[in-house]
Amino acid sequence: AVSVTVNGRRVSVPRGSTILDAVEAAKIQIPTLCKLPGRYTPGTCRVCMVDVNGVHKAACCTPAVEGSFVTTDTPAVREYVRGLLGLLRANHPEDCMTCDVNGRCEFQTLITRYQVPMLPKVKANSPDYREQSSHFAAHDVTSPAISLDRDKCIKCGRCVETCQDVQKMNVLGWFARGRERHIGFMLDSDAAVSACISCGQCVSVCPVGALSESTHWRSVLELLETKHKVVVVQTAPAVRVALGEELGLPPGTVATGQLVAALKALGFDHVFDTDFSADLTIMEEGTELLGRIKGGAGAGPLPLFTSCCPGWVNLLEQEYPEFIPHLSSCKSPQQMLGAIVKEIWAPRAGLKPEDVAVVSVMPCTAKKGEAARPEMRVGAGGPHGGAPHGGGAAAAEGVAEEGAAGEEGAEEGGSRHVDYVLTTRELGRMMRLKGIPGTLPPQPYDSPMGVGTGAAVLFGNSGGVTEAAVRTLYELTTGKPMPHLEFEAVRGLQGIKEASVVLPSDGGEREVRIAVVNGIANARKLLDAMRKGTGPKFDFVEVMTCIGGCIGGGGQPKSRDADILSKRMQAVYDIDASAPLRASHNNPEVTELYKTALGQPNSARAHELLHTRYAA
Ligand code: HC0
Numbered sequence: 001a002v003s004v005t006v007n008g009r010r011v012s013v014p015r016g017s018t019i020l021d022a023v024e025a026a027k028i029q030i031p032t033l034c035k036l037p038g039r040y041t042p043g044t045c046r047v048c049m050v051d052v053n054g055v056h057k058a059a060c061c062t063p064a065v066e067g068s069f070v071t072t073d074t075p076a077v078r079e080y081v082r083g084l085l086g087l088l089r090a091n092h093p094e095d096c097m098t099c100d101v102n103g104r105c106e107f108q109t110l111i112t113r114y115q116v117p118m119l120p121k122v123k124a125n126s127p128d129y130r131e132q133s134s135h136f137a138a139h140d141v142t143s144p145a146i147s148l149d150r151d152k153c154i155k156c157g158r159c160v161e162t163c164q165d166v167q168k169m170n171v172l173g174w175f176a177r178g179r180e181r182h183i184g185f186m187l188d189s190d191a192a193v194s195a196c197i198s199c200g201q202c203v204s205v206c207p208v209g210a211l212s213e214s215t216h217w218r219s220v221l222e223l224l225e226t227k228h229k230v231v232v233v234q235t236a237p238a239v240r241v242a243l244g245e246e247l248g249l250p251p252g253t254v255a256t257g258q259l260v261a262a263l264k265a266l267g268f269d270h271v272f273d274t275d276f277s278a279d280l281t282i283m284e285e286g287t288e289l290l291g292r293i294k295g296g297a298g299a300g301p302l303p304l305f306t307s308c309c310p311g312w313v314n315l316l317e318q319e320y321p322e323f324i325p326h327l328s329s330c331k332s333p334q335q336m337l338g339a340i341v342k343e344i345w346a347p348r349a350g351l352k353p354e355d356v357a358v359v360s361v362m363p364c365t366a367k368k369g370e371a372a373r374p375e376m377r378v379g380a381g382g383p384h385g386g387a388p389h390g391g392g393a394a395a396a397e398g399v400a401e402e403g404a405a406g407e408e409g410a411e412e413g414g415s416r417h418v419d420y421v422l423t424t425r426e427l428g429r430m431m432r433l434k435g436i437p438g439t440l441p442p443q444p445y446d447s448p449m450g451v452g453t454g455a456a457v458l459f460g461n462s463g464g465v466t467e468a469a470v471r472t473l474y475e476l477t478t479g480k481p482m483p484h485l486e487f488e489a490v491r492g493l494q495g496i497k498e499a500s501v502v503l504p505s506d507g508g509e510r511e512v513r514i515a516v517v518n519g520i521a522n523a524r525k526l527l528d529a530m531r532k533g534t535g536p537k538f539d540f541v542e543v544m545t546c547i548g549g550c551i552g553g554g555g556q557p558k559s560r561d562a563d564i565l566s567k568r569m570q571a572v573y574d575i576d577a578s579a580p581l582r583a584s585h586n587n588p589e590v591t592e593l594y595k596t597a598l599g600q601p602n603s604a605r606a607h608e609l610l611h612t613r614y615a616a
Pocket residue numbers: 235236237238239274275277278281308309332333334335362363364367459460465549550551553
């Protein structure tokens with residue numbers, strides 16, 4: 001260890017640490033714009049400037065040397081940081097007041113904190129610095145999920161670091177040099193023609209509003225205000241444990257009742273729970289798995305891959321098409337709920353599908369692309385109908401820009417099952433706009449799609465789909481309750497979690513081997529091993545693109561808390577632990593739906609509405 005004095009206080013940090021590590025160890029906060037919590041720092045922004053033994057140095061790029069004296073806040077350091085921020089501001093558009101991240105922007109916060117003015121004109125009658133510098137006209141809105149406004153980019157590189165090193169997608173990179181240097185998608189082309197899987201992890205680390213979700217909130221607000229449709233909303237499992245952060249509540253707060261109350265206050269006519277269709281997914285996908293294990297004509301190959309994460313589906317379609325037959329034919333819970341609302345619930349309520357708008361609130365940007373897929377429409381009819389498309393790019397035809405989502409559906413043959421997808425962040429923004437506090441008295445979901453079990457909430461965590469599936473498969477095949485409901489082997493933040501369960505099969509027993517893949521970089525490892533024919537063999541593989549699962553989704557509130565994933569994860573486990581129903585097959589509304597509409601899991605009608613197919 002080396003010992004360093006920071007603002008007069010001695011701290012000791014491991015050898016190899018930086019001055020920034022020492023400053024953090026001393027519990028002192030200094031500005032950083034390029035650092036990602038818990039990761040290597042690109043060192044591009046230089047705003048972590050401090051005084052080390054009388055010399056100005058960027059703390060993140062300076063090794064902590066034994067006996068160093070660090071002062072973080074001197075008038076000279078402040079002036080230096082102010083100067084740096086001033087140059088960035090000179091290159092930044094001045095439309096903060098109407099920017100989507102206004103009030104949530106790390107750069108704006110520093111500008112305010114350091115009172116950084118606009119740079120004065122260089123000379124009378126000459127263009128000012130800003131006019132010479134800020135010149136990226138094209139705002140890339142070609143992706144259904146994310147958009148890029150290069151003028152707002154402060155060139156910190158967090159997004160590039162995340163796309164390359166965390167997700168291992170290598171879609172975002174640096175292009176050109178000097179004043180022209182900028183970030184861009186592959187070959188500096190449009191997002192839609194790149195291999196972007198729409199995960200949005202780049203968006204969630206962007207300190208400004210350069211990368212953002214393709215916003216739907218303005219259209220949804222208009223829908224709620226014009227009241228020309230019955231507006232139904234569904235909420236994903238992971239939203240309830242993160243929305244609180246948007247409202248100023250501590251990370252890890254469970255805000256289910258407040259979420260429902262807020263949606264009702266915003267004017268949604270019916271508030272349903274994606275947890276309901278997560279339970280339904282377990283019935284459909286569990287049945288599919290048992291079928292594949294049994295084998296025989298028409299049974300797909302093992303391992304069965306989960307299909308609820310659209311980022312993962314995008315990767316398979318774009319880069320590993322030979323493994324598509326492994327994907328479960330189940331639609332995701334988001335799309336199952338949309339299909340049921342438009343094709344079963346609406347007719348029962350005397351409504352035509354096009355009289356109803358389905359909005360979902362998701363922790364995910366890729367869900368916007370999923371909802372725009374042409375086969376996810378009324379009448380597209382599951383595995384035999386509709387035209388599957390080839391991945392993220394084609395989906396851009398659906399919703400490229402705000403406002404394109406709703407009406408277009410009808411022209412392209414059948415209205416969409418899910419018309420608009422709001423991220424958790426967008427819902428937070430709508431609530432602030434309408435002055436809806438996070439402290440409303442909690443309200444319950446509406447019936448008949450408002451009941452979800454503890455198992456369904458688990459979907460929000462990596463390992464959760466598996467844990468939910470095991471509960472139901474065990475109980476349905478053995479006829480006995482599971483002795484210990486918590487399946488610890490698939491919990492936590494490790495990259496690939498392996499486990500197995502023994503289930504009765506064909507009069508004997510069968511070990512079902514499971515892999516839970518946490519983060520798309522690890523999925524690539526598993527697929528590369530499958531391609532080579534190496535690595536262990538599995539029967540069931542769960543993949544979630546985002547680390548931690550949907551709790552860490554690209555549409556969740558931006559956070560600088562290094563423990564944010566553990567906090568949200570724990571909140572999900574707490575909801576499950578105290579839930580009155582904890583296994584999907586015990587969901588009474590799911591049972592009722594099978595009785596009155598679908599018959600059995602994997603029936604022809606279930607296939608029509610709840611299953612799909614994929615294209616290479
Ligand atoms: Fe997820 Fe889902 S668990 S993908 O992460 O399966 O977005 O939360 O809504 O659809 O349920 C996201 C979260 C969902 C779906 C569910 C699944």
